[in-house]
Amino acid sequence: MSVLNPKMLELDRLWKIYDTPKGPATIVKNFNLKLKEGEFATLIGHSGCGKSTVLMMVAGLSEVSQGNMILAGKEAVGPGPDRGIVFQSPCLLPWMTAFENVMLGVNQVYFTASMMERRQMAEYYLSIVGLSDAMHKYPSELSQGMRQRVGIARAFALQPKMLLLDEPFGMLDSLTRYELQEVLLELWRRNRITTLMVTHDVDEAIFLSDRVVMMTDGPEAEVEDILSIPFERPRNRKEIMEDPRYYELRERLITFLNDRSHIRPSREPEFKPSPDMAAEMAAHVIPFPTAAA
Numbered sequence: 001m002s003v004l005n006p007k008m009l010e011l012d013r014l015w016k017i018y019d020t021p022k023g024p025a026t027i028v029k030n031f032n033l034k035l036k037e038g039e040f041a042t043l044i045g046h047s048g049c050g051k052s053t054v055l056m057m058v059a060g061l062s063e064v065s066q067g068n069m070i071l072a073g074k075e076a077v078g079p080g081p082d083r084g085i086v087f088q089s090p091c092l093l094p095w096m097t098a099f100e101n102v103m104l105g106v107n108q109v110y111f112t113a114s115m116m117e118r119r120q121m122a123e124y125y126l127s128i129v130g131l132s133d134a135m136h137k138y139p140s141e142l143s144q145g146m147r148q149r150v151g152i153a154r155a156f157a158l159q160p161k162m163l164l165l166d167e168p169f170g171m172l173d174s175l176t177r178y179e180l181q182e183v184l185l186e187l188w189r190r191n192r193i194t195t196l197m198v199t200h201d202v203d204e205a206i207f208l209s210d211r212v213v214m215m216t217d218g219p220e221a222e223v224e225d226i227l228s229i230p231f232e233r234p235r236n237r238k239e240i241m242e243d244p245r246y247y248e249l250r251e252r253l254i255t256f257l258n259d260r261s262h263i264r265p266s267r268e269p270e271f272k273p274s275p276d277m278a279a280e281m282a283a284h285v286i287p288f289p290t291a292a293a
């Protein structure tokens with residue numbers, strides 16, 4: 001029997017400071033989070049608060065300015081095949097079929113496996129995401145939703161320790177998004193890969209996650225609160241939506257986002273013309289034509 005790692009990911013007082021022309025900008029400050037093996041967590045917060053920044057640090061694609069990041073008991077530095085990433089747009093190589101795009105990573109990571117095993121692995125994941133009949137098509141022959149299915153299959157096929165998803169369904173219509181949420185849950189049910197996902201969608205966060213991590217507004221964003229989602233798995237969207245707890249959770253998340261939007265500083269720039277400029281502007285106003293004109 002395998003023993004689950006009680007701490008698959010530990011983010012300990014993580015900071016991200018960018019050097020900007022105006023000086024250092026602290027985007028994320030003292031960000032603490034622990035994920036258990038097999039846990040599905042989502043990051044939610046206002047646009048620009050630093051969700052993708054946290055995800056990119058975990059992916060090893062953005063350097064950690066301060067703090068520790070431990071993945072499966074080891075310090076994680078730089079990117080690696082132990083972390084699979086799915087972006088909003090799947091970035092497939094256009095001259096390769098869906099199958100070849102998935103095989104690209106599989107060949108790199110499982111180079112000791114036989115060609116037959118590698119092909120079977122790619123075919124298995126492409127069929128689970130519903131692309132059995134389209135796996136030999138080129139990206140230009142696939143819809144946006146199908147391309148994202150390839151992106152999801154590609155990430156799972158590498159069997160990473162962690163899956164990182166940056167608004168993977170953000171560009172899809174709501175029907176396709178619901179379908180792909182189900183696809184993602186089915187793959188996750190079979191593999192139980194520890195997952196951290198960025199989303200703006202409160203319903204998506206509740207439907208998919210074990211815990212929703214609410215981030216404060218940036219700059220200097222940190223974890224404000226964490227909401228545990230109590231619904232049993234496997235989850236059924238209809239049953240969840242009929243559960244009174246769903247509306248309580250939804251209310252809490254929406255209230256959190258709304259409350260924070262009230263304390264956000266106004267971004268409206270100040271514009272006070274000098275008296276001379278005001279006179280100049282007034283002189284340029286074209287009078288509204290009257291009936292007599």
Ligand SMILES: Nc1ncnc2c1ncn2[C@@H]1O[C@H](COP(=O)(O)OP(=O)(O)OP(=O)(O)O)[C@@H](O)[C@H]1O
Pocket residue numbers: 018019020025027045046047048049050051052053054218
């Ligand atoms: N290379 C960089 N240099 C300076 N600032 C940056 C850099 N990259 C991102 N930022 C800033 O970091 C902040 C957080 O950006 P990030 O993309 O992480 O936010 P987010 O919460 O994911 O936003 P959204 O929900 O809109 O995608 C933003 O203010 C952004 O301008």
